[in-house]
Amino acid sequence: MASNKRSSGTAAFRYASALVELANEGGAIPQIEKDVAALSSMMETSAGLRAMLASPLTPMRTQQEALMAIAQKAGLSPLVSNFLMVLAHNRRLPELAPILKAVEDNISSRRGEVRATVQSATALSAAQTRNLQDALSKTIGKPVAMDASVNPALIGGVSITLGSLLIDDSIKTKLDRMARAMKSDVKAA
Numbered sequence: 001m002a003s004n005k006r007s008s009g010t011a012a013f014r015y016a017s018a019l020v021e022l023a024n025e026g027g028a029i030p031q032i033e034k035d036v037a038a039l040s041s042m043m044e045t046s047a048g049l050r051a052m053l054a055s056p057l058t059p060m061r062t063q064q065e066a067l068m069a070i071a072q073k074a075g076l077s078p079l080v081s082n083f084l085m086v087l088a089h090n091r092r093l094p095e096l097a098p099i100l101k102a103v104e105d106n107i108s109s110r111r112g113e114v115r116a117t118v119q120s121a122t123a124l125s126a127a128q129t130r131n132l133q134d135a136l137s138k139t140i141g142k143p144v145a146m147d148a149s150v151n152p153a154l155i156g157g158v159s160i161t162l163g164s165l166l167i168d169d170s171i172k173t174k175l176d177r178m179a180r181a182m183k184s185d186v187k188a189a
Helices: 002-025 029-045 047-054 060-074 078-089 093-111 126-140 171-188
Strands: 114-120 144-150 157-162 165-170
Touching: 002 029, 002 078, 002 093, 029 047, 029 060, 029 078, 029 093, 047 060, 047 093, 060 078, 078 093, 093 114, 093 144, 114 126, 126 144, 126 157, 157 171, 165 171
Parallel strands: 114 144
Antiparallel strands: 114 157, 157 165
16 A cells, blocks of 8 residues: 555656656746646536546546546646646546646745645635745745645644644644643642
């Protein structure tokens, strides 16, 4: 099982690297970034798309036709459209989400950015995202690219993962700490 995950991650890295190299050679990095963001958004919001991509029972030709229609409607670049066809032909569409993430990571790395994963109890506004990104950049002295998501279980606050560093300023964590402290005080008494 771990071997499959490792080979899947390696494949995602290889495919992403190939796409970014081609985009870099053609001066198309900004377009690729836009296309990857659009595809990621489509995958997040469409359970039907995720199911079609993940199903080994869906014929390759059907997947390719569906992806071409999506690419045309979304205005994806020819490079990304062709890339999707290669993934379909090689039966790698179930790995599209990690491949898209690897593309984002590769582009960030080329820029010298550090990627941060931010979870908040509610969606951050554009101003909050920008302020947090600026604060993190000043703190570590490098540009920071953020992947933000909502996790209502946090109750409030944020949890930030920056490389191997975890900054958890969520209300849930504070309540958990308080509960542990109260339990240890009761046992000590």
